[in-house]
Amino acid sequence: xxxxxxxxxxxxxxxxxxxxxxxxxxxxxxxxxxxxxxxxxxxxxxxxxxxxxxxxxxxxxxxxxxxxxxxxxxxxxxxxxxxxxxxxxxxxxxxxxxxxxxxxxxxxxxxxxxxxxxxxxxxxxxxxxxxxxxxxxxxxxxxxxxxxxxxxxxxxxxxxxxxxxxxxxxxxxxxxxxxxxxxxxxxxxxxxxxxxxxxxxxxxxxxxxxxxxxxxxxxxxxxxxxxxxxxxxxxxxxxx
Numbered sequence: 001x002x003x004x005x006x007x008x009x010x011x012x013x014x015x016x017x018x019x020x021x022x023x024x025x026x027x028x029x030x031x032x033x034x035x036x037x038x039x040x041x042x043x044x045x046x047x048x049x050x051x052x053x054x055x056x057x058x059x060x061x062x063x064x065x066x067x068x069x070x071x072x073x074x075x076x077x078x079x080x081x082x083x084x085x086x087x088x089x090x091x092x093x094x095x096x097x098x099x100x101x102x103x104x105x106x107x108x109x110x111x112x113x114x115x116x117x118x119x120x121x122x123x124x125x126x127x128x129x130x131x132x133x134x135x136x137x138x139x140x141x142x143x144x145x146x147x148x149x150x151x152x153x154x155x156x157x158x159x160x161x162x163x164x165x166x167x168x169x170x171x172x173x174x175x176x177x178x179x180x181x182x183x184x185x186x187x188x189x190x191x192x193x194x195x196x197x198x199x200x201x202x203x204x205x206x207x208x209x210x211x212x213x214x215x216x217x218x219x220x221x222x223x224x225x226x227x228x229x230x231x232x233x234x235x236x237x238x239x240x
Contacts, residue, residue, distance in 0.1 A: 008074025039157010091238035174203030
């Protein structure tokens with residue numbers, strides 16, 4: 001039986017648009033499962049949530065032990081899972097994320113923008129933040145699908161996740177994590193710069209760090225081959 005690998009999305013994306021290319025490369029080695037944020041993809045909108053709530057949702061949906069990989073808020077959920085369920089989580093790959101992402105003030109501003117103008121108002125700025133140099137030209141269909149997912153995300157769901165990120169801070173708990181963690185940075189990521197991923201790798205006992213050249217904030221879509229290789233190697237190392 002193949003081990004289970006759960007994939008977590010970035011804010012404004014769906015698991016399909018973010019992970020499909022990478023997941024196809026991992027399907028021979030894992031039973032691959034994805035999940036979506038409230039109001040994203042086919043998930044219904046809910047009320048206020050925390051990162052711990054999102055982590056509990058993953059635990060409720062998946063049976064038995066599993067590996068986990070997540071990007072941005074999906075990576076934050078991975079750190080929370082490692083803290084809350086070390087008996088279930090066999091290893092975590094945290095991509096383009098942080099033990100704290102942004103500031104409460106910054107997330108409040110984002111919430112106000114979405115409440116005033118909706119998620120489509122974020123598309124132009126996100127196109128500049130999400131992708132490394134040349135990605136849109138190399139993969140126009142993939143870039144377009146990701147930006148459409150953002151535009152299609154329900155305002156209330158997006159706002160709820162912003163609120164969760166505004167509260168999230170596990171910097172002082174990284175030393176409690178007892179499962180293998182690989183922190184993967186995009187060298188061009190302005191949202192979660194490499195220093196945030198180094199902080200995770202340095203703070204988690206036995207944590208490891210990798211950096212992807214030319215990649216910004218959505219590593220699974222920008223560099224699916226490299227990300228699949230890192231996930232595969234980390235999971236193999238974790239069970240030795």
